[in-house]
Amino acid sequence: MSTATLINLVRNGGYQVRRRAVLTSRLLQDEKRPTAACYSSTSERRASRFDPDGSGRPTTWDTFGIWDNRIDEPILLPPSIKYGKPIPKVSLANVGCASHIGKRKENEDRFDYAQLTEDILYFAVYDGHGGAAAADFCDKYMEKYIKEFLAEEENLENVLNKAFLEINKAYERHAHLSADATLMNSGTTATVALLRDGIELVVASVGDSRALLCRKGKAMKLTIDHTPERKEEKERIRKCGGFVAWNSLGQPHVNGRLAMTRSIGDLDLKNSGVIAQPETKRVQLHHADDSFLVLTTDGINFMVNSQEICDFINQCHDPAEAAHVVTEQAMQFGTEDNSTVVIVPFGAWGKYKNGEINFSFSRSFASSGRWA
Incomplete structure (x- = not known):
């Protein structure tokens, strides 16, 4: 992946816009998960994100061989440029x-x-x-x-x-x-x-x-x-x-x-x-x-x-x-x-x-x- 693509991926702004730059598809929903803490979670699973083509298959970053989107985090730009691939923040x-x-x-x-x-x-x-x-x-x-x-x-x-x-x-x-x-x-x-x-x-x-x-x-x-x-x-x-x-x-x-x-x-x-x-x-x-x-x-x-x-x-x-x-x-x-x-x-x-x-x-x- 080129440096220009990585920069655009981050700077186009917003989770959905960044994903459109790579996925070229519109995400129907982007609900945020509650912050994890050191106790047992009882929160319900969030809704899946689906491809608007009606296939019923979830559109994720991993579809493109990058990473899965079950825990959303922004891309770290300098390390991504350094290593030549998108690297998510570990929160x-x-x-x-x-x-x-x-x-x-x-x-x-x-x-x-x-x-x-x-x-x-x-x-x-x-x-x-x-x-x-x-x-x-x-x-x-x-x-x-x-x-x-x-x-x-x-x-x-x-x-x-x-x-x-x-x-x-x-x-x-x-x-x-x-x-x-x-x-x-x-x-x-x-x-x-x-x-x-x-x-x-x-x-x-x-x-x-x-x-x-x-x-x-x-x-x-x-x-x-x-x-x-x-x-x-x-x-x-x-x-x-x-x-x-x-x-x-x-x-x-x-x-x-x-x-x-x-x-x-x-x-x-x-x-x-x-x-x-x-x-x-x-x-x-x-x-x-x-x-x-x-x-x-x-x-x-x-x-x-x-x-x-x-x-x-x-x-x-x-x-x-x-x-x-x-x-x-x-x-x-x-x-x-x-x-x-x-x-x-x-x-x-x-x-x-x-x-x-x-x-x-x-x-x-x-x-x-x-x-x-």
Whole structure:
């Protein structure tokens, strides 16, 4: 698509006029959906937009291989010119999120999303253990450290690497200065995503919280759990003087205590090879194919596998409803842990529905998300 076409697409004014420039057909109605929030949606589906030729087939942006129109957003002009294709704005107002305490006494999960700069969005989940102190610290200060490194670094993977390491050092200083000795044993997972220009997605993660992208209806994993079962992780633990022990359920733990090999906090295990260095993943979005980004904590991951998460979300009207469906399904499947999910819709939201999916109230242990 030429630059001139992109400019005209945006500057002709109004949703309907912009679409006429590309679709060359008149849209009969353009009702706005209510803004999504972090609670279950009960709003009715809006009416479809139909081609005036009487065919009864809905006219959407995706008809022309661009993106679906179930969540309306304007085109971002500079990024569209830069990448040579229309890129829709990703609005924080449409993000869906939910967090459930499960059967725990305290919810140690935290989540956040924000606009850091004019062109960069931030999404994160933190799953605390040994108390919520480390998760709270990340929830409060991660944005600050990312912004600091954004001011001096263009590469988003480098930004996240530096932010993770620096916030771990800051938490260590905080714990040593605190009169609360329990802070030394507190730790947290961290799965953080940055989205630049509505198209450049970078994810960094430590621990066993996850990020996945739904592309053409299929789950695309963006993170790998940091567990002692991974050969390279186990070797690092042993080289640093730590050891891996299995509990009565056959689950490996570092020094018999921690089920993950990377985390922020867990200061008493840092000399045993538990590091805060994240693994990162960079993806360029294709809004005609990519429906949403999902960040989840292990209260969901332990019971619901990645493809099931995608399938459940694809049946929902909006991300707010979908977030609650995912946490409710994890509870129905038997999770007892805190369960948190953040869902970020992209251009193909609502496009890849599978009519054969049924919501379930039971499952076998062998098919749960930890192993599937």
